Amino acid sequence: MSGVSEGTVAAPAAAVPPAARTRGLRKVYRGTVAVDSVDLEVPTGAVLGMLGPNGSGKTTTIRMLLGLVTPTAGEVELLGQKMPDGAALALPEVGALVEGPGFHPFLSGRENLMRVAAAEPLLASARIPGAVADALERVGLTRAAGRRYRGYSLGMKQRLGLASALLVPRRFVILDEPTNGLDPAGTREVRAVIADLHAAGTTVLVSSHLLAEVEATCTHVAVLNQGTVVAQGELAALLEAGSANLLVTTPEVTRAVEALRDHRIPARAVPDGLRVDLTATTAPQVVETLVHAGVPVHEVRRQRTGLEDLFARLTEDTNVIEDAALDDLATLIPEDAR
Amino acid sequence: MTAMTVPAPLTARRAPLPRLMRSELRMMLRRPRTLIGLGLLALVPVVAGIGIAIATDANSDEPMGQGLETLVAGNGLLLPVFALVVSLNMLLPLTGAMLAADALAGETAHGTLRNLLTAPVGRARLLAVKAFGVATVSLLATLLMAVTGTIAGILLLGGEGMLTSSGTQLPFLDGVGRVLLTVVLVTVQVWALAAVALAVSAWTEHPLIVVVVSLGLVIVSGVLSVIPALDWLDPVLITTSWQSVSDVVRDPLPTGSITEGLLRAACYIVIGYSLALSRILTRDG
Amino acid sequence: MNRKRTALAVAAAGTATGVVGLVLIASPAGAGEAPPALPDISAEALVQSVLDADAPAMAGAVELRNDLGLPLPGLPQGKPGEDVARIYADGQGRARLSLDEGGSERTIVHDGSTTWIWNSATRSVQKLEGGPDEERAERMADPATAARDFVALMQKDSTVTVDGTARVADRPAYQLVLTPKPTERTLLREVRIAVDSETRLPLRLDVLANGQAEPALRVGFTEFATGAQDAGLFSFTPPAGAKVTEGERGERPSKQERTDALEGLDLKHVGEGWDTVLTGKLPADALTRQAPENGRGDRGPATGLDLLKQVGKEVSGPFGSGYVVTTKVGTALVTTDGRVALGAVPQQVLVDALGQK
Known part of the structure; x- marks a missing residue:
């Protein structure tokens, strides 16, 4: 109803099946629940940013999407194939960079890519050298291609990982923390690559713990915390969603709250002031009411938007959010957006 | 589900197996550890040959050492056999275990196995490729030892043909045949240990654990085989066949013990690879 | 969990095959088979x-x-x-x-x-x-x-x-x-x-x-x-x-020591059949000399007497005192003065045989 997953760039959701979908996904590692009841949907053609602090289950979810890990419970569908059993059908068209780049330190960048290319089902043997050269070019590693991987900087390693995901034209590319260790220029290049992929109609799933990165590149967002998806939908919708709040700084909190209540405006005392819910009212109205009541107003500011607020809390202080955030989330994000 | 028709038909295409095997071998033979190991193994017969040549010069009357060693002096073709049989006690099993450790556990630790799994290389095929790599490089190691051993033997120790432990003199070509037979027998025994090591390798991501467990198996088997009360266990122990490899220098060839050694190794190979396959099918990559 | 079941089946089948193979190798040919039918014979x-x-x-x-x-x-x-x-x-x-x-x-x-x-x-x-x-x-x-x-x-x-x-x-x-x-x-x-x-x-x-x-x-x-x-x-x-x-009989370089020792033994058979006892006399220094074999160099001195003390049991009787070594199929008695008796017999028969001298 909220239109969060509708109106995507390509086509109505009903016609094109999602590039990936999970239902009730759960993974338990030796008694520790890594991921629980994850219902994720990656619409075809979207660039989905998977946000979440470290340990929120992003990588585990991605590993289950790729069939690397068998879920304890739940279902995974990748390009219409049940994973992990459909891996042979789905994975050739999926490029992935998971858990950082993994290459042989004693081989050069090119040799490492040749080895990955040899395993790519969609690459004919004759096309391997060309595909490797193209992928190296695309991530700007051509000059360093002959050097041993051992001597690569973190950024170069990351680029090589990206190159291996781009060896073959893909329908779906999954990038786990692709900008890790990259300098600002490298980050921009990764964004450009993602934009290219998006333009070419490739579905992209990018995981990150940086909101800025997601904001810059993604059409869709899914937020994970403590092993569950706490929010997902179109980026724009999520950014707008959620009731905005007004933070008012005043020394006379009790009088302020009473004054607002008299006008049926919900408000809550917070340190140094109060927080006013703006769902049923507007900021000027609040200020007017307070001034009329003779409450000294030192400062009035709008609280950050839904996603921003949510994600800032997730990433800035994981401990504090543990109890509070999840409760707040229920009110912050419209039910049908999740 | 019915509405979930996929736009482009997905077909299960696979990278050709020979291409994967070539790639695997190329990678293994670029790994510095493999190369150092092969180099050291190739040196073993040379060092043994020099040692025996010097010792023989010093007191040419008394045959020294025990077992095969007594026969090697002045009997160059026996040097590769001697070196292979001696190395089968520790060096070659260590090599096999190391190769197997790097094949799965090491690649998991480096994160390189993921690249293959997401390519995707099917899990059973992945094991086949790994098994091929380990088996080929083990064979290469023993062949290399046979070659350096034969050359060192002829140059340092001389001798015509091969003096067998039964006191007969084999012509040169028959002697070479015995050397090649030794290569086959020793290699199959290394394969057996490597199969078990590969099963361990599928279970862990610490290559060192694989080496420790494999050598532990060798040592425990060795200890069990010398406890008289546990003699009944002997035919089942992996090391039992290793001792009978030196039967290749008997004349006529005792085919019974040789076949038995091969069969025993085959049993270990079946056990090792089925455990490895079972684990690799279910393990989280 | 189809894959898990397949994996288990593979593991079970492969391991079973291998173990059965090993057991077959271990068991002597013909074990467990019905004895062959042959014509009766006296x-x-x-x-x-x-x-x-x-x-x-x-x-x-x-x-x-x-x-x-x-x-x-x-x-x-x-x-x-x-x-x-x-x-x-x-x-x-x-x-x-x-x-x-x-x-x-x-x-x-x-x-x-x-x-x-x-x-x-x-x-x-x-x-x-x-x-x-x-x-x-x-x-x-x-x-x-x-x-x-x-x-x-x-x-x-x-x-x-x-x-x-x-x-x-x-x-x-x-x-x-x-x-x-x-x-x-x-x-x-x-x-x-x-x-x-x-x-x-x-x-x-x-x-x-x-x-x-x-x-x-x-x-x-x-x-x-x-x-x-x-x-x-x-x-x-x-x-x-x-x-x-070019060997003369009895000249065996390979087993020089053992042969020499045998010849000095003064062997005699006492009794016949199953309870035959072999008696003899050890060379004078046999019990005190260091054992020629097992001498690993770094080991302490191991004389024949030490060895007997290890494997045997001290006994005494009409023959004096000595050590008796018992195995499942035979017994050996070595007296401290170097006399020896052995046979597939209980200890008492050996004592009797020594007494017959």
Whole structure:
């Protein structure tokens, strides 16, 4: 109803099946629940940013999407194939960079890519050298291609990982923390690559713990915390969603709250002031009411938007959010957006 | 589900197996550890040959050492056999275990196995490729030892043909045949240990654990085989066949013990690879 | 979880196959099979046919297992499933015996007129003119000879019966059982000899001690095939560089020490049949001299007396004092003044035998 997953760039959701979908996904590692009841949907053609602090289950979810890990419970569908059993059908068209780049330190960048290319089902043997050269070019590693991987900087390693995901034209590319260790220029290049992929109609799933990165590149967002998806939908919708709040700084909190209540405006005392819910009212109205009541107003500011607020809390202080955030989330994000 | 028709038909295409095997071998033979190991193994017969040549010069009357060693002096073709049989006690099993450790556990630790799994290389095929790599490089190691051993033997120790432990003199070509037979027998025994090591390798991501467990198996088997009360266990122990490899220098060839050694190794190979396959099918990559 | 089930099935099937294979390798051929059906034969006729049988042209592998409770010096230590010797014969008196002595090999070739004994440990060849005069250990390694000697020797003091059939070296065989007569004072319960139904050659000799289910000693063929053998097997050319000694009888460089010791023993048989006791006298320094074998150099001095104290039990009686060593099939008594008695008998019989001197 909220239109969060509708109106995507390509086509109505009903016609094109999602590039990936999970239902009730759960993974338990030796008694520790890594991921629980994850219902994720990656619409075809979207660039989905998977946000979440470290340990929120992003990588585990991605590993289950790729069939690397068998879920304890739940279902995974990748390009219409049940994973992990459909891996042979789905994975050739999926490029992935998971858990950082993994290459042989004693081989050069090119040799490492040749080895990955040899395993790519969609690459004919004759096309391997060309595909490797193209992928190296695309991530700007051509000059360093002959050097041993051992001597690569973190950024170069990351680029090589990206190159291996781009060896073959893909329908779906999954990038786990692709900008890790990259300098600002490298980050921009990764964004450009993602934009290219998006333009070419490739579905992209990018995981990150940086909101800025997601904001810059993604059409869709899914937020994970403590092993569950706490929010997902179109980026724009999520950014707008959620009731905005007004933070008012005043020394006379009790009088302020009473004054607002008299006008049926919900408000809550917070340190140094109060927080006013703006769902049923507007900021000027609040200020007017307070001034009329003779409450000294030192400062009035709008609280950050839904996603921003949510994600800032997730990433800035994981401990504090543990109890509070999840409760707040229920009110912050419209039910049908999740 | 019915509405979930996929736009482009997905077909299960696979990278050709020979291409994967070539790639695997190329990678293994670029790994510095493999190369150092092969180099050291190739040196073993040379060092043994020099040692025996010097010792023989010093007191040419008394045959020294025990077992095969007594026969090697002045009997160059026996040097590769001697070196292979001696190395089968520790060096070659260590090599096999190391190769197997790097094949799965090491690649998991480096994160390189993921690249293959997401390519995707099917899990059973992945094991086949790994098994091929380990088996080929083990064979290469023993062949290399046979070659350096034969050359060192002829140059340092001389001798015509091969003096067998039964006191007969084999012509040169028959002697070479015995050397090649030794290569086959020793290699199959290394394969057996490597199969078990590969099963361990599928279970862990610490290559060192694989080496420790494999050598532990060798040592425990060795200890069990010398406890008289546990003699009944002997035919089942992996090391039992290793001792009978030196039967290749008997004349006529005792085919019974040789076949038995091969069969025993085959049993270990079946056990090792089925455990490895079972684990690799279910393990989280 | 389809994949998990497949994986389990693979693991179970593969492991089971491998283990069954290993067990099959471990179990001797013919074990668990029903004994072959053979025409009945009387014990006398069987014994006679054994004594009359001609050695055919054959090739075989021999296993030796002893569970005596003590390693018997001079006998190769057998392990189950491990062949200690291979025998080839052309049926006309020419034979080749190849003894596996752990790291080394001893080959004995009798080419009709000359016996060659090759020892790979010393790379030496001993050349003996005339018929084969194999040492005890080597005779023991040929089950046919050992069993035949035994039957000839023991027939008189034993109850001889035929106890069904057995499959030995994959050949049907009669089981000839020699049980000591009640008057015999011995530790042995019976001796079983498996006689090949076709060639009437003893294929296996089992010595069973009182109260033991498993044979204390077993010498037998694990492989046995009749048929013409390669003539090359029965000739021997000393290899280049080998020491060749033209041997006189009794001059055995390879076993110099052991032979010397044997000759100084002053051996005597007391009694006959199952309770024969062998008595003798050790050389004066035998008990105090450092043990020639087992001397690993870094070990402390181990004299024969020390060794006896380790394995034996101190006893005293009319013979003075000494040590008695007990095994499943025999007993040995060594007195402190160097007298020795041994036999397949209880301790008291040894004491009596020493007293008879």
